[in-house]
Amino acid sequence: MPFEQHTISTDEDLIENLHQNALLKRKAEDTIFTRYAYFIKEGMHKYTLLEEDAFDAYSDAVLQAINNIVSGVFERKSSLKTYLYRIFTNKCVDLIRKKTTNKNSIHQTSSLTDMLFMIADSAKTVVQQLVEKTDVDMLKNKMNELGDNCRQLLTLFADCYTDKEIATTMDYKSADVVKTSRLRCLEKLRQLYLNK
Numbered sequence: 001m002p003f004e005q006h007t008i009s010t011d012e013d014l015i016e017n018l019h020q021n022a023l024l025k026r027k028a029e030d031t032i033f034t035r036y037a038y039f040i041k042e043g044m045h046k047y048t049l050l051e052e053d054a055f056d057a058y059s060d061a062v063l064q065a066i067n068n069i070v071s072g073v074f075e076r077k078s079s080l081k082t083y084l085y086r087i088f089t090n091k092c093v094d095l096i097r098k099k100t101t102n103k104n105s106i107h108q109t110s111s112l113t114d115m116l117f118m119i120a121d122s123a124k125t126v127v128q129q130l131v132e133k134t135d136v137d138m139l140k141n142k143m144n145e146l147g148d149n150c151r152q153l154l155t156l157f158a159d160c161y162t163d164k165e166i167a168t169t170m171d172y173k174s175a176d177v178v179k180t181s182r183l184r185c186l187e188k189l190r191q192l193y194l195n196k
Helices: 009-019 022-035 039-047 049-071 080-103 110-118 123-133 135-147 148-158 161-168 177-194
Strands: none
Touching: 009 022, 009 080, 039 135, 049 080, 123 148, 123 161, 135 148, 135 161, 135 177, 148 161, 148 177, 161 177
16 A cells, blocks of 8 residues: 555644654644634634634644644643643733734733733623723723722732732632632722723
8 A cells, every 4th residue: 555544633643743744744734723723713702802813823823833843842741732722822812912002002001911811700801892992091090999909909810820829918718719809809890990
């Protein structure tokens, strides 16, 4: 048999074929791209991106993942899907930051921006939409109206503190209490915008 039909099914198969001849490499690239293309819809939903932007982020993520695999940067500490999803998530966040920075480049402060991108609950979409529709000065004023506790909690969260670290820093009983408090603070912020 001059050419054996080979079905690419596992991560190992894909990774191995990315290091093979042009035909097998292309087949592996196509398989990776189509197998995880549903990330595009997830990116649209999770980050409220337009389909075109989510597609661009996904394409860039696939290209980076393939380059990292071929160059040996990918250490196989996670599944290919997890690795690709992590890259894709970073690309989506970078895209949102870039767009927000371009809109508000004069008044933007990174801690507020970071906070908005790292909110991992249902208020995220609402807050992102508010930031896109209002200027950062208004956001600062609303943050000041929240009070010291909420402002400090949301700022620490924006600065990548975990709920557990925030609990220790702000003397909360547990990480769960911090999460609940954060949700309440975000709801207060949302109400402040609705009542402007």
